[in-house]
Amino acid sequence: QVQLVESGGGLVQPGGSLRLSCAASGFTFSSYAMSWYRQAPGKKRELVASIASAGGSTNYADSVKGRFTISRDNAKNTVYLQMNSLKPEDTAVYYCYALERRPTRTDYWGQGTQVTVSS
Numbered sequence: 001q002v003q004l005v006e007s008g009g010g011l012v013q014p015g016g017s018l019r020l021s022c023a024a025s026g027f028t029f030s031s032y033a034m035s036w037y038r039q040a041p042g043k044k045r046e047l048v049a050s051i052a053s054a055g056g057s058t059n060y061a062d063s064v065k066g067r068f069t070i071s072r073d074n075a076k077n078t079v080y081l082q083m084n085s086l087k088p089e090d091t092a093v094y095y096c097y098a099l100e101r102r103p104t105r106t107d108y109w110g111q112g113t114q115v116t117v118s119s
Contacts, residue, residue: 001026002025002026002027002108003023003024003025003026004022004023004024004096004097004098004108004109004110004111005022005023005024005110005111006020006021006022006094006095006096006110006111006112006113007020007021007022007023007113008020008021008113009094009113009114010114010115010116011116011118012086012115012116012117013117013118013119014086014087014088014117014118014119015085015086016086016117017082017083017085017086018086018115019080019081019082019083020036020080020081020083020094020113020115021078021079021080022034022036022078022079022080022081022110023076023077023078024077024078024079024096024098027098027108029074029077029098030054031053031100032098032099032100033050033051033052033053033098033100033101034050034051034053034070034072034079034096034097034098034099035047035048035049035050035051035070035096035097035098035099036049036070036079036081036094036095036096036097037094037095037097038092038093038094038095038115039092039093039095039112040089040091040092040093043092045095046061047059047061048060048061048064048068048081048094049061049068049069049070049081050070051070051071051072051079053100054074055071055072055074063089064083064090067083067084067085067086068081068082068083068084069081069082070082079096081094083115086115086117087117088117088118089117090115090117091115091116091117091118092114092115093112093113093114093115094113094114094115095109095110095111095112096109096110097110
């Protein structure tokens with residue numbers, strides 16, 4: 001069955017770094033655009049970063065540009081989010097998301113991993 005399993009979350013001090021991973025299985029990973037979303041308590045889920053299926057095109061929310069980097073390894077069916085210079089406002093549950101638009105729209109969500117930035 002389809003699985004998206006996030007890992008790498010945790011507690012980090014402001015200014016610190018974390019690397020999130022999302023291991024995919026059960027579908028053709030290389031055909032899917034991959035994204036990271038996050039949801040803070042009381043707030044709507046928001047797009048953090050996305051990467052095209054072949055990995056050549058990336059997109060970032062303004063709030064994380066220059067601090068976060070999304071990447072993927074299609075040989076390992078894994079997408080990453082390197083998060084540097086973390087701020088307390090980055091605290092949220094981070095979700096992995098897979099999307100294929102053609103031939104039919106198909107998408108999957110991971111279960112989420114908690115990131116807490118606090119001193």
